[in-house]
Amino acid sequence: MARSVIAITTAVQAGIIATLDVTDSSNDHEFFNPVGGVVLILVNGLTAAGTTIVTTIISVADPYGRTGDLTCPSSATGTVMIAGPFPPLLFNQTDDTVQVDVSASDAQSHFIALRVNT
Secondary structure, eight states, X not given: OOOEEOXXXXXXXXXXXXXXXXXXXXXXXXXXXXXXXXXXEEEOOOSSTTOEEOEEEOOOOOTTOOOXXXXXXXXXXXXXXXXXXXXXXXXXXXXXXXXXXXXXXXXXOEEEEEEXXX
16 A cells, blocks of 8 residues: 655745645555654544544664654644654654554545754
8 A cells, every 4th residue: 555645844934835635544644754853743624523533653663672653642623733853763664754644534634744944
């Protein structure tokens, strides 16, 4: 199964218009993260009242012996969940992507992947 790609928007001091990518719980997601500095934003617009989205960041083996995926706070309808940044050593797959799974989706829920330059 090919994962849906979340486009990266780079933050600038003057402001930006972010790219919104619709959540896809059938194929899940990934974003390119070769140098880190990406914050993932989930805007939960699910139309079914009381529906939450659980976002899981897939981990990789790392030199610290950490195991297990990162489960982000559940996002209820009408809320925004923000997670990251994601250090490449801890989260990048071999192709420099971070894999993101979601428990639910519809056309009203979106991801924004925001690269913050420091």
